[in-house]
Amino acid sequence: MDEDLFSSPTPFTPPTTEEDRLSWLRLIRSHRVGPTTFHRLLAEHGGAQAALAALPDVARAAGVTTYRPVTIDEAGAEMDAARRVGARMLCWGAPDYPVALMDLPDAPPVLWAIGDLARLTQPLVALVGARNASSLGLRMARRLAAALGEAGFGIVSGLARGIDAAAHEAALPSGTVAVQAGGVDVIYPRENGDLAREIAARGCRLSEQPIGAAPQARHFPTRNRLVSGLARVVVVVEAATRSGSLMTARAALDQGREVLAVPGHPFDARAGGCNQLIRDGATLVRGAEDVLELLAPALADAHRAARLGVADADRGAESRPAAKRDGDGTGGGDGVGGEGGRIPHPRPPRPANPELREAAALHRAILDRLGPSPVAEDQLIRDLALPAAQIAPELLTLELEGRVQRQPGGLLSRMN
Secondary structure, X not given: OOHHHOOOOOOOOXXXXXXXXXXXXXXHHOOOOOHHHHHHXXXXXXXXXXXXHHHHHHHHHOOOOOOOOOOHHHHHHHHHHHHHHOOEEEEOOXXXXXXXXXXXXXXXXXXXXXXXXXXXXXXXXXXXXOOOOOHHHHHXXXXXXXXXXXXXXXXXXXXXXXXXXXXXXXXXXXXXXXXXXXXXXXXOOHHHHHHHHHHHHHOEEEEOOOOOOOOOOOHHHHHHHHHHHHOOEEEEOOOOOOOHHHHHHHHHHHOOOEEEEOOOOOOOHHHHHHHHHHHOOXXXXXXXXXXXXXXXXXXXXXXXXXXXXOOHHHHHHOOXXXXXXXXXXXXXXXXXXXXXXXXOOOOOOOOOOHHHHOHHHHHHHHHHOOOOOOEEHHHHHHHHOOOHHHHHHHHHHHHHOOOEEEEOOOEEEEOO
């Protein structure tokens, strides 16, 4: 749309009634209205209802003659669906909207959340990395998440398999936020269904996509900007040179966040992106202490605020802008909660993946978890969650094929 159609911003307030929230949802769901256009329209017209009334004329001036905004019934159907899955609507500028996202030029006008909204007010660290993570990478992600949680930080990630899932799971006791690429009620990948339900009960799931929306390729970059936007720093544990994790790192730098990376073996492609980030100036991470050293001032501020009885959201409310500034960004499982955030029964062990019954699939799973750096065989067996008797013969086969090398001390490494 023509930017000349928008004049100087006019102050506005977040929606306070059901009718206002419905208008916000209609506006952001209307065709060709992304977050940046939404904020400009709202600033120009002073409210969502006025912006909706003007939208056909604005579109006509941009050359679109058959424009129709989303109807009340269409937006109302999404709100009804949200109620059914237990999702809450968070609107930009409202007290429950994440303060960390407020100043993003393409901040989502509307977010859907399932779970404990208090998790959005604690200081967060983003842990991201490879989906086909190695055993060492998974172990590092778990250790970082647990140690950062003990220090008072929550973990935010993208609910993907691999590093994301390991970080979320280790952070459940201390607090974790999962930003989803599709609708907040749509779990992807399906194998993370149990984890997603635990996050809904003990943490928070978040999405800017419509309820019920299946994740599309274009949704993942927009999801990544929210993962980095919510965090004080972004830690990349494993990443190839071309990966979504590096997109998150780039988004973090654009948003003024610090980027840290765990180094890896030069021969392991999964470490290429991390090593590149370190070469280009990212802070090298050997353990949680390196992250905490960088975060020490932020943690001191959080502790000081807690002593004064001032929540993070209250401290940020006074600095919230009256209207969004212009920017370059463009937009496009059941919630299960237990009382007090507790789960009454321990999580059952994960069933063996049916795909791993095939020898070829098991070979791929073994090789995915191995790299040039040696890993203990018992650790590999735990990561695969399969009986040792099932893994041992396939390891032997891979050894005979020259794809796996056994080293002293029960260690295994992948041969290139």
